[in-house]
Structure formats: structure tokens, C-alpha cells
Amino acid sequence: MIDVHELTKRYGDRLAVDDLTFRCEPGTVTGFLGPNGAGKSTTLRMLCGLGSPTAGAALVCGVPYRELPHPGRRVGVLLDASAQHGGRTGREVLSLSAAVLRLDAGRVDDLLDEVGLADSAGRRVRSYSLGMRQRLGIAHALLGDPEVLILDEPANGLDPEGIWWMRRLVRSHADRGGTVLLSSHLLGEVDRVADRLVIVARGRIVAQGTRNELGPDDLEALFLRVTA
Numbered sequence: 001m002i003d004v005h006e007l008t009k010r011y012g013d014r015l016a017v018d019d020l021t022f023r024c025e026p027g028t029v030t031g032f033l034g035p036n037g038a039g040k041s042t043t044l045r046m047l048c049g050l051g052s053p054t055a056g057a058a059l060v061c062g063v064p065y066r067e068l069p070h071p072g073r074r075v076g077v078l079l080d081a082s083a084q085h086g087g088r089t090g091r092e093v094l095s096l097s098a099a100v101l102r103l104d105a106g107r108v109d110d111l112l113d114e115v116g117l118a119d120s121a122g123r124r125v126r127s128y129s130l131g132m133r134q135r136l137g138i139a140h141a142l143l144g145d146p147e148v149l150i151l152d153e154p155a156n157g158l159d160p161e162g163i164w165w166m167r168r169l170v171r172s173h174a175d176r177g178g179t180v181l182l183s184s185h186l187l188g189e190v191d192r193v194a195d196r197l198v199i200v201a202r203g204r205i206v207a208q209g210t211r212n213e214l215g216p217d218d219l220e221a222l223f224l225r226v227t228a
């Protein structure tokens, strides 16, 4: 469960997030859409404890992220796939986090396999392509088998097979009762996988609901209309 309530973030005199309220229920995928600079990443960062709200609340599993006793086992986060240390191998990145989460080593190998990095696991991350970093970031998010996934542009850099795989992964996570909040500029992808949409512009929600609730327009037309 994700609960964003009257969430506001101000940087100096710039209002990046302006009084957002929405909820993501277990068993659903929520697509979080908006033009560049709309406030999506700022919102996701606050949900993951990487920034404090100026006002309002960003709750995951009922509490602010920083108050979760075992966050890696509750919430899987992919915000910036390039944030991993370039001098570590893919396997080292996952093994370090697996040790923190007290997972057995087999989990790392299973995930490397699942994300298609088994053959590159011994290579340093600095030699990875963008798509490979993205796959590693996804493996990292899944490591603790969390109920909530918060993913910022997860398809970034993925090849067509990777995008297909990502869509299935997100869908099956929700179908097993998980909660997914997914930010992306790929409207067609979001349209295929999301149960609900939250569209923001200039820090404010300009539309939210299921596709049916949002009317018959195709998503691109709807997006352009509500964000204009």
C-alpha cells in the first residue's frame, strides 16, 4: 500500500510538488505520468525517504519509509540505475545488499538469472550498458522479495525483449497481491500494464483514475490534453 496525502515539496521559491493526494492499493499497478519537471521523481524520492516533505505525508506500508524496520524486505526501489558503484561487479552489488538483508546467497544467483545478467555477473558495473545497469537495478529492487515496488523509468535502456519482460514482471507482481507505482514517459507501455493512472503537471494532479474513468481518449491524447 502507498498513501500520498496532501504531499508538498518546495525548493526555495519553487513548488516542485503541490498538494498531491493518491493511493496505490495492493494488487494494482499505478502508472505515474507527467511531463519533464512535473514532480514525479521528487514524489518518488520522498516515498523512498530520500527527501523530506515540506508538508503532507508519503507513506509506504502505512508509515514513512524511514520508519520501516526492514525497508528492503517491504519496498523495492529503482530510482537511478546508474547509482551503483562502477568498480563493483554485478554479483558484488547484489551480494552486499543480500548480506544486509540476511538473504541466502542462492537468491543472488536466481535473480542474476532472472534479469538476464548471469553471464555478466563477474564484470564491473562501469562496463555495463545502460540496459544492463537497468537490469541490475531491477534485480536489486526485487532482492528482498518486497510487497511494494517503486520504479522510476524502469524500461529506460531496455531492449524490446527486456521491455516485454519488465511488463510481465510488473503485472505478475501486482497479480500476486503486490503494489506497484511506476513512473514512465512510455505512454503505450504504461497503458498496457497499469490499472490506474495518476497524471501530474507543474506539481499538481491533473487527472487520476482507471482508464475507463478517464474517458475514451487514447492515452497520448488524454495526456496532452490534461497536461497542456
Ligand SMILES: Nc1ncnc2c1ncn2[C@@H]1O[C@H](COP(=O)(O)OP(=O)(O)OP(=O)(O)O)[C@@H](O)[C@H]1O
Pocket (backbone or CB within 6 Å): 011, 014, 015, 016, 034, 035, 036, 037, 038, 039, 040, 041, 042, 043
Ligand atoms: N534538488 C532540487 N533543487 C531544486 N529544484 C529541484 C530539485 N529537484 C527537482 N527540482 C525541481 O523540481 C521540479 C520537479 O522535478 P522532478 O525531477 O521531480 O520532475 P520529474 O517529473 O521527475 O521530471 P522528469 O520527467 O524530467 O524526470 C522541477 O522544476 C525541478 O527543477
